[in-house]
Amino acid sequence: xxxxxxxxxxxxxxxxxxxxxxxxxxxxxxxxxxxxxxxxxxxxxxxxxxxxxxxxxxxxxxxxxxxxxxxxxxxxxxxxxxxxxxxxxxxxxxxxx
Amino acid sequence: xxxxxxxxxxxxxxxxxxxxxxxxxxxxxxxxxxxxxxxxxxxxxxxxxxxxxxxxxxxxxxxxxxxxxxxxxxxxxxxxxxxxxxxxxxxxxxxxxxxxxxxxxxxxxxxxxxxxxxxxxxxxxxxxxxxxxxxxxxxxxxxxxxxxxxxxxxxxxxxxxxxxxxxxxxxxxxxxxxxxxxxxxxxxxxxxxxxxxxxxxxxxxxxxxxxxxxxxxxxxxxxxxxxxxxxxxxxxxxxxxxxxxxxxxxxxxxxxxxxxxxxxxxxxxxxxxxxxxxxxxxxxxxxxxxxxxxxxxxxxxxxxxxxxxxxxxxxxxxxxxxxxxxxxxxxxxxxxxxxxxxxxxxxxxxxxxxxxxxxxxxxxxxxxxxxxxxxxx
Numbered sequence: 001x002x003x004x005x006x007x008x009x010x011x012x013x014x015x016x017x018x019x020x021x022x023x024x025x026x027x028x029x030x031x032x033x034x035x036x037x038x039x040x041x042x043x044x045x046x047x048x049x050x051x052x053x054x055x056x057x058x059x060x061x062x063x064x065x066x067x068x069x070x071x072x073x074x075x076x077x078x079x080x081x082x083x084x085x086x087x088x089x090x091x092x093x094x095x096x097x
Numbered sequence: 098x099x100x101x102x103x104x105x106x107x108x109x110x111x112x113x114x115x116x117x118x119x120x121x122x123x124x125x126x127x128x129x130x131x132x133x134x135x136x137x138x139x140x141x142x143x144x145x146x147x148x149x150x151x152x153x154x155x156x157x158x159x160x161x162x163x164x165x166x167x168x169x170x171x172x173x174x175x176x177x178x179x180x181x182x183x184x185x186x187x188x189x190x191x192x193x194x195x196x197x198x199x200x201x202x203x204x205x206x207x208x209x210x211x212x213x214x215x216x217x218x219x220x221x222x223x224x225x226x227x228x229x230x231x232x233x234x235x236x237x238x239x240x241x242x243x244x245x246x247x248x249x250x251x252x253x254x255x256x257x258x259x260x261x262x263x264x265x266x267x268x269x270x271x272x273x274x275x276x277x278x279x280x281x282x283x284x285x286x287x288x289x290x291x292x293x294x295x296x297x298x299x300x301x302x303x304x305x306x307x308x309x310x311x312x313x314x315x316x317x318x319x320x321x322x323x324x325x326x327x328x329x330x331x332x333x334x335x336x337x338x339x340x341x342x343x344x345x346x347x348x349x350x351x352x353x354x355x356x357x358x359x360x361x362x363x364x365x366x367x368x369x370x371x372x373x374x375x376x377x378x379x380x381x382x383x384x385x386x387x388x389x390x391x392x393x394x395x396x397x398x399x400x401x402x403x404x405x406x407x408x409x410x411x412x413x414x415x416x417x418x419x420x421x422x423x424x425x426x427x428x429x430x431x432x433x434x435x436x437x438x439x440x441x442x443x444x445x446x447x448x449x450x451x452x453x454x455x456x457x458x459x460x461x462x463x464x465x466x467x468x469x470x471x472x473x474x
Contacts (some may be wrong), residue, residue: 003141003320004245004294013257025170027221031252034358044297044350047242047249048221051356052297058349065321078454078463079144089221 003079004044005086006054006062009037017045017050018091024069026090048089110323115284117326118154124333125158133159134285134330136278136427138166138271139292140455141320147464149322159333160285162427163460165274166292168242169195169453170425171374176267177201180239182264183396184214186403188230191225192239194218195453198446206239226253228412229262235408238397241267245295247385248359251366254387254394265396266387270369271295272307277380279311280428286313288336290328293319293347298363301345312341319347366391375449376422419448423455431458438462 007019007026015030016096017094030037037043042059043050054062069080125133137143144164146152156414166172179200184190190206197207197218210216219225222238229236240250247268254264275289291304296317304315314335318328328346335344345351365388372384372474387395399402419436423429431437431450441447441458 004297029252032248032356032359032362033362034356044294046245046294048223048251049249050292051248051359052350055349056456057390059351063287077146077148078460079141081454082144085220091223 002028003044003082003086004051005066006042006044006059009039009041009043012037017043019050021045021087022067022088024087026087026092028090043053045086045090047086048091087094101181109438110441113323114326117323117330118156120330121159121333122156122239124330124337125156128158131335132157133287133333134162134427135159135213135290135329135336136162136286137276137290137292137318138164139290139295139462140453141294141453142166142290142318142325143457143460144182145320145322145325147460150464151325155329159329161329162280162286162430163425163457164289164427165374165377165425166271167425167450167453167455167457168246170449170456171269171274171377171422172196172199172241172267172449173373173375174200174202175373175396176265178203180206180237180265181209182403183237183400184216186398186400187215188403189215189217189228189234189236191219191222191228191236193241195455196239196241199449199450200446204408222250222253226258226262229259231464234263235400236262237265237400238262239265239267241269243269243271243295244363245298246469247367248298248363251362254366254391255362258394260393263394263396263399264387266367266384266386268367269374269380270383270385272303273369273380273383274305274377275315276311277374277378277383278426279313281378281428283428284289284426285394286427288314288316288332290325290332292349293317293350295323296345296347296351296355297358298356298447299301300353300360301343301351302353303355304343308341308343314340314341315343317343317345317347317351319350352360372423376419377425421448421450421458424450431461434458 007021009017011018026030035053042054044052069083106137206216225238301317315331316328367385369382370386370389374380392398420434441451446452450458
């Protein structure tokens, strides 16, 4: 429950953002994040809520761990399992699943 | 050992990993007979340390412990009993998946669900609210987790929750638990590694009063193996030099102030009260409870008639005692426990530390002792 998951914002409607997580679109709440969020931004998400907007120059470094974990998604691995749980905490978005 | 354990992720920068390990070895030199004791307080840190095999390559002069960093593990049995009583009374209970199998005094929520009681797993408190909106029945969200997760609970309560929804809060606040660990007899902890994403919310400034009171350094670190190694090098340096201060080794995520908007929501809804942490001790200010103005959504007040009165506790069966408490206090390792890997296994856990994916025993059991620095060379 400590590990947030980063994703790229596709669309913002009120307090709900549609976010792309490694090719899967999901919806997260923007109630908690403390900066304005716009399409193209990256946000760090935790249990269905964006908790931080990730500055642009930090995106590459932030994504590295997760890209590897997502590749392990089918394996029996505790960290990958937690990342899957984090994604399941978001709502299915309107776009491609 | 499973497939994932045999194919660890490779370090992104093996040369840098080697340099950090060399620096750590240099800092811990001469402490082989009295190892420098450092503690982290985050299940995700332990997962990363275990899955990347870091523990096997740490210097002999360093003891790295996982402290009370698993919120499920420190949820006390009477708190689980409250959720059990609500479900037994026919109230629909939702909670995070890890909570299901943790034993209460009598039964776990999973055992109760097996008997047909209305218990459901959700991944987010937002899903718990949505479920409550689907019926007129009473719904209780049994909410666990540290600050980062409590913020989500606060946000849904501030967003016009339905009248048939309430929260049974078992949320915990980590800074006071660090103080308790230091004050325990036999504690050797000389510095703390704090979890990066939780500090995203609280800011690293939250640790300054702790450092001032206890004279121990705190370093905030991220979750990549290199982030963790860099954090340990800084923490070992501070501890050896006797420099008690907070260092932010995860600046790409954490600021001194943290997320003020989230903190505002957190403290509008919750207040800190003292309470027992399972296996550890009573922790002053360690529990987060709903403020009185939220009593309409506080399951303890809303369903007071169901929760009032004492319940007879089932006598615990005689067996070698579970050592979760000592393990979470950094006084013992999972391998010191006679139950570990024998009576106590992930499919048949004795203690909460073997249940949760963030529990020390579960993580050690999953990844085993796996020397794999080959990937870093």
